[in-house]
Every structure is written in C-alpha cells, then in structure tokens.
Amino acid sequence: MTRFIINRLLYFVLALWLLTVFSFFLNWLFPGDVITNMSGIRVATEAYGEEFALRGGDTNLFVQYAYYLQNLINLNWGYSLVTQQPVWLEGSRTFMATAEILLLALLLALLIGVPLGALSAAWYKAPLDKTIVSFAVGGYSIPVFWLAQLLILFFAVNLRWLPITGQIDPLYLIEPQTGSVLLDIALSDSAYKASAYQNALAHMVLPIVVLASLPAMLLLRMMRNTTVEIMQQPYIKAVRARGLPPYRVVMQHAVPNAMQGILQQLTFIFGLMLANAVIVESIFNWPGIGSWLLKAILDRDYPVIQAALLLLVATTLFANFLFEIYRGWRFPIVREERYGSA
Amino acid sequence: MINLRASLPILLSLISIGCSSERELPEPLQKGLVYCSEGNPEGFNPQRITSGTTVDATAAQLYDRLIDYDASEQAFVPALATEWQALDDGTRYRFKLRDDVAFHTTNFFTPSRNLNADDVIFSFNRWLDSTALYHPVGGGSYPFFTATGLDRLINRVVKVGPHTIDIVLNNADSSFLANLATDFAVILSAEYAHKLDIANQPELIDQQPIGTGPFRFEAYRKDYYIRYSRNPDYWREGPDIEHLVYSITPNANKRMLKLVTGECDVIPYPLVSKLRSLNQAQIEVKSEVSPNVSFWAFNTQKKPFDNPQVRQALSYAINRRAIIDAIYYGSAEQAESVLPPTSWAFREAQINYQYDPEKARALLDEAGITAGFEMTIWAMPVQRVYNPNARRMAELMQSDLAQVGINVRIVSYEWNSFRRRLSRGEHDTALIGWYADNADPDNFFRPLLSCAAVATGSNRANWCHPGFDQILLQAIATTDTAERRQLYRSAQDLLNQQVPLLPIAHSMRYQAQQDFVTGVELPPYGGISFRRAGKELAQ
Secondary structure, eight states: HHHHHHHHHHHHHHHHHHEEEEEEHHHHHHHSSSHHHOOOOOOOOOOHHHHHTTTTTTTTTTHHHHHHHHHHHHHHHBTTTTOOHHHHHHHOOOOOOHHHHHHHHHHHHHHHHHHHHHHHHHHTTHHHHHHHHHHHHHHSSSSSSHHHHIIIIIIIIIIIOOSSSSOOOOGGGGOSSSSHHHHHHHHHSOOOOOHHHHHHHHHHHHHHHHHHHHHHHHHHHHHHHHHHHHSHHEEEEEEEHHHHHHHHHIIIIIIHHHHHHHHHHHHHHHHHHHHHHHHHHHHHTTHHHHHHHHHHHHTEEEEEEHHHHHHHHHHHHHHHHHHHHHHHHHHHHHHHHHSSOO | OHHHHHHHHHHHHHHTTOOOOOOOOOHHHHHHEEEEEEOOOSSSSGGGGOOOOHHHHHHHHHHOOOEEEEEETEEEEESEEEEEEEEETTTTTEEEEEEEEOOOOOEEEEEEOOOHHHHHHHHHHHHHOTTHHHHTTGSSOHHHHHHTHHHHHHEEEEEEEEEEEEEEESSSOTTTTHHSSSTOOOOHHHHHHHHHHHOGGGGGGGTSSSSSEEEEEEEETTTTEEEEEEOTTTTTOOOOOOOEEEEEOOOHHHHHHHHTTTTTEEEESSSHHHHHHOOOOTTEEEEEOOEEEEEEEEOOOSSSTHHHHHHEEEEHSSSSSHHHHHHHSEEEEEEESSSSEEEEOOOOOOOEEEHHHHHHHHHHHTTTTTEEEEEEEEESSSTTTTTTTTHHHHHHHHHHHHHEEEEEEOOOOOOOHHOOOOOOOOOOEEEEEEOOSSSOOHHHHHHHHHHHHHHHHHOOOOOOOHHHHHHHHHHHOOOHHHHHHHHHHHHHHHHHHHHHHEEEEEEEEEEETTTTTTTTTOOSSSSOOOOOEEEOOOO
16 A cells, blocks of 8 residues: 555656646746746836846756746745736635535535436436436536526526625625635634625535536446446346345445446546636636636736646646545555556 | 435525525625626726726725815815815915815724825825826826826915915816816825835835725725725715625626626616616616717818818718617717706707708708718727717718718728827718716817817817817806806807717716615716715615
8 A cells, every 4th residue: 555655646746746847838938038927026126136036047947947846835936917916825715715616516416426326227227217317418418608507597597596606795704815715704703604604605506516517417427337337247146146125236235336436537527627617617706716717818917827727737636646545545456456466 | 325315405405595585685785885896996096097997996985085076066065175266367276175084094004193285285296296206106197187187287286284275277277176076186195105105115005095085995806806894984974884895797797697686786887778678676777978978070171071061961961860779779868069968068959960861962062062972981999988889880870871972981990090090180080989077068178179189189070160269268267157158158059050070979877776775876977986875775
C-alpha cells in the first residue's frame, strides 16, 4: 500500500510540476510584458521595479522559473489587472464557492444515480427498469443550459419558490471570507444565521440540481450496466442457487462489487462536472472559479486566467489522486493489477 | 435502497425551504433594498466620470451638492449651501454653507470636524485647478467640467469665512447654477484627502469614498455587488431602509427575472413589453420623459441643404408618427422642439411638419430639386436612450423619401469614427441625438446649434446663424427667468422655421420595481436617488 501511495504521489507531483511549467510559459504566450502578466503590476507603476527584482526579471529562464515557483508556493499570485485585488485571495474564495456546489452536486448525483441504477439492474428488463432507463436517457440528453432555463422558468418564475442568482441575498451582509457561503455564515456575526442558512440553501438548490443531473444519469447507467454484468458471474449464480431472493442478491453481492467500477469512473465524472460548473456558475451568477475564469478571459486579465487554470487543473489532478488512493485502499485488486502483488 | 430513501426527504426539504409566501420577507430583507444595476461603476467619484451607470451608483447616494434642482418646482433649492446670491453683475456667487453637516464615519475614516469652506474649495479645486495636489489623482481628466466649460467659466473659489465661499466667474453665465446642481458637482472631504495624502494612498479617495450623502460606503465586489449602509448622521431626513445593495446584473433578461423572483426590488432599463406580457401584479413599471432628444440634422454647409425650403420639404416628407411607433414601441413621444416639454422654456412647434408628401414634393419643386435626387442619411451604429435603433429609423425614412422621389443611401461607421467623420462634416444628413446633463435649457442649445459648436464639431447641422447665436448669448447673460423664457421661445421659433435639424422624439426612461417599494422616483435629470427609499410591507 505504501508503495502504491508513493507511486501515485510521484505521478501527482510530476503532473503538477508540468502544469506549473506550462503556466509559467503562458506568461510569454500572452501578449504584453511578462512580469506584468505574472504579477498584474503594470510597467508604468512604481511597484513594477520591485516586482521585477522579486521575480528575477533580468535573469535567465531557469532562475525566473525558480522565482516563479517560489512565488507560487508562497501564494504570492500577483494582482488582478482589472480589480487590483490579490489573485490568491479572490482565487481561493471562488475555488471554495465552486467546491461547495461541486461536492454537494456529486453527493446528490451519487444518491440518485447509484440506487436507481441498482434498482434498475435488480428488475432488469422489467417495466421498472425500462422506465428508469428511459428517464436516464432523457436526462442525459438534456443540455445543461437548457435544463437550467427550464428549472428557472418553473421553480423561480412560475412558482416563485427559488432565487436564481448568487449565493445568498446580499442584504444578509455575509462577508465572503472563505468563499463557501455555508462556512461564511458560520463565521459571520450575523444576528439572522438561521434565516441566512435558509436563504443560502434556497440559492443552492437550482445550481446543484442542474450540476448533478448529468453525472447522476451517467452514474445510473454505469451502475445498471456493471451490476447486470456482475449478475452473470458464477458467484452470483452460486448465491442464487442457495435460494437468496433476487433483491438481496443485488444489494448484498452485486452492488458492492459494482461500486468498484463506479469509483473508477468518478475521476472522469468529476472532470465533466468541473466543465459543467463553468456553465452553471455563469447561469446562476455563482461566484465560483468557472465564472471567474470566463470573466478574466473576456477582460484579458492574464494573472487571473493563469491562476484559474492552475486551480482548475490542480483540482482535477488532486481529485484523481485521492480517488486512486481510495480505490487502492478499498479494493486491493487495483494494487495487484499494477504490481502483481499487494 | 437506503440511500435512495434517505435522499428523498433531503431533496424535498431543500426545495421546501424556498417556499414561503411572497409577502413575508425575512427581517434583513425588510430593512434593506436591492437595486439591480446594469453594470460596474467606473469608480466612486462622479467628478471624474460621465457614465450614467456610475452616476446612478454614486452621486445621490454618497454625496451632496451645494444646491439641488427640484424638478417639480423647476427651481434650485438649498442643499449644503443654505443661501446664495449673485454679486458683481452675476460674475461672483456667494454661498453660505450649513454648519451641521457631518462627513461619513466608517471603518476607514472618522471625521474630526463638520463640513466647512475648506471642503468646498478642495472639491472644486480637484477639477478646477490643475496645480492642486489631487488634480492628477486618477488621471486628471474631468470630462463633465471640460465639456460644459465650467472649468473655463470659474476663475477661482475663495474662502470668505469658515462657512462662506465666493465663486468668481470669468463672465456672467446663467447656466452656472444649473451646472452646480448636477450630479457631478459633489463635495468631498478635505480632511479625508489630507489623511490619505499622509498615508501616501491618495488614489483611495475615489475607491473608498467619504461624502456627506444619505448612505455610507461599505463594500464593493466587482461583478457582484456594491453595499451601502444608511448614514445615521445625515443632516436632513434620510431613507427608511438601513442597507442599500447594488446587485450588478448586466443582462437585461436576468434583471427582469430577478425582479420577478423578488431578488431585485428595483431595476433600471426593464424590457417593458416583455415584463408586461409576464403580467406580474406585484410589479410596477414607472416611466419618465427624460431630457433627451433624437433628431435628424441637415448639413447646412452642403448644397442643397443650405436652403431652408429644402429642409422644410424633407421634414414634411417623413412620417414621424409612424417612425416613432415602429422604433420606440410607444416608449417615446414625438418631439415638437429640441427642448423636451418638461423644460420651463419649452415652446410648442408653430409649424408642425405633419406628414404631407404632396406638400413636400411641391416645396422641392419650388427649390428646384428634381425627382431622382440622391442624398445620404448617416445612422449611428449604437443604441442610445434617445434612439434605440437609428439604422431601422433610417430605413423607414428611406422609403418615405422614395415616395417624393429622393433616393437615400444609408451610411454607418463604427461609433467613434462615425462621430469623427460627422465632426468633419462628411454627411448630408445624420440621425443622432442629445442627452441633457442639467435642467438648464442652455444645455440643449449652445452645445448643439451655436456657431462655436460648429468649430468644436458638436453642431451636427454645421448651422451658424448669427441672429440665433445672439439670442443664446443674451439668454445666458441674464438671470431673469421670464426674460430668458422669452428669449428661448424666440430661439425655438427660429429653429422651427429654419429647421437646421428636425426633432424626432423624446424617449422615456423606465424603471420597474416591487409594489411595496416607496420613495424611489425616476429623476427627470441625473441619476437615481434612494434618499427617500423605503418598503411598505403589510404587517
């Protein structure tokens, strides 16, 4: 297991390192001054000379990269060219805002997709299965932005149940300290915390449901197919032969084994959700990293574009790393596949 | 299975959280107001900008002026100055200031004294005196004051006593007070500026603003919100609401939806026709004729447009009523004069130029214009409050003019080069307009139609009429309103007869709000004000 973790960790660090190299060279690919692109400090300002020295502007590429890495690790990510706010501060907030809906949406997707998939497999080719599958195919085919409009129209405009933009009504005066609105409410000294939580949760419903819809349907289909496949294995036949009812066969023997395949797909699903988060955040004005990146691209805000890309890719890599470790720990067969022994 | 069963109630409870009856607002929402503005402000000092978005966001909320303009009374009323008088034949104005006006106390500044003459002198010198310490801060450009010529009109601002100042003018100008009452002539704190200067952060004066207005600055997050809180030390009656939030929503559709879902209390520039079709009983749409005019300018330095008879003929040839219906969807009224009817100097048109193609043809024949004559209409490429679609308007005019045998070519360029070429006089005729900054009628005449404006390029008709210029100069040299009204009336009669430009429409400005919002009126001039804002919620 240790060997497995070290191996995975090395891959993770290597990928991260390549990412910083790429992001470092982006500063040359963007038009304009390299130091300005890195730091967000414009050439004509007084602070530029200082920044030039700090980032080794007059040295060679390797030394500059070393400085770049040092600044990156020290969280000195420069300033936005548009707002002149520290990039790390805004970046960490938007990151937390995205993480908040992303994790909740993933949880929701698992809670919907896995049980429905198992249910479908248990009643394979029965009417229930067919209903669920057609529902899944429908859900899978709806584009995210269209589903969002549909839900907005129904739940927000017609029923007036749910709000459509932002994390919380700004009149609650919750300061974005961490970026995650639930944490921010906890940290705030608001006199209306309960009401603030209600308001924030109401704001979350639509983005989370929309974000969860596609992965939920994907998980459902994967779960159903894997479970059906496993149902043909000899050991399932054996438990059936012992007279276990089909329902318990699925729940106790097929599902746990099917979960292994599902976990393997989670990395892929996570990446997909991150991509969808960009759209969902723009639709619902969620102050997350996706909408941050989009606005930065429109404004040509190079330090922010870089930071947002770094954060997005690093998150995907880290999630990948975590899933693999978990799988390696939970299912020894994964480690064996790679090394031939545990 | 268990997972599924467990997840359903969570989902349902999540959804049900949002369900509350419409009128029961949680306490923080009762005490505050959300205004969904259409864009980010450029800064928090209206002296430095001209964009309406920034004026709406800052001027009336954070600051006060020496005097205010009361549109319903059509008179100047005291604000920070309690009284004022014109001395030395109107070349020197003396203002007495209130002594009970406190600047904002915030977490970044605590004032040690009330407003006095030093603050006023500091605020004026910021844009007036290029040697002033704060003049170059933020770029040193003050477009409103340059455009209105106020920086050339005012010679100096002198302190007479702790609460008395004199403003010395280079010459008498009766539009002076109107300019002082605009959103741009705000009063900043000299003490705060001094403190920032010592801290070597002068640029913060426009980013973390301190004023005397009804609201204090709290926070600004670009693309998301501006937060203000009520100024408890306000020197006159302040708003009912404790907090004011500008929720920044550039997308007009989303603004409308947010109003429907109750996330916005007030929105500017609503999609009026769509909003009405949604049929929401609790939403109120307000409109106000705003001080603008769209017009068709004839380049009077080109033949045959130098002939007033040709200009009259062309005015008869187009169906303004139909054009206005097609372009503004009922959100504008036909213009009789360049002045909107809300102005005290307004004069009804003596010749109405009702659509009459036969009369137009007859006049053209008289002027020797034969069928098949060709001309250009320059249509501006952008949307403006006064004209949402100039190109479409030009197309409609094209077909009207074809009826009287005139072939029209429509010309358009990118907005900046369009204006540059117009200033050079390359056009035959042009569709453009004007938006007034203040209530003084002079703002509609001198920048648009004086001989001086031909030289600066803002006279789109290139019309220089010495008699007309004489009337304008007489009108600004006197402060007697009755006399001025008489002069402006004769000026309008002259325009009506000479038609260097044909006024087309005064369009309305719209605002939509929840019906429980009170005291947020559309101002005829300048930016929106929340000074009297409140919420009337049934208990």
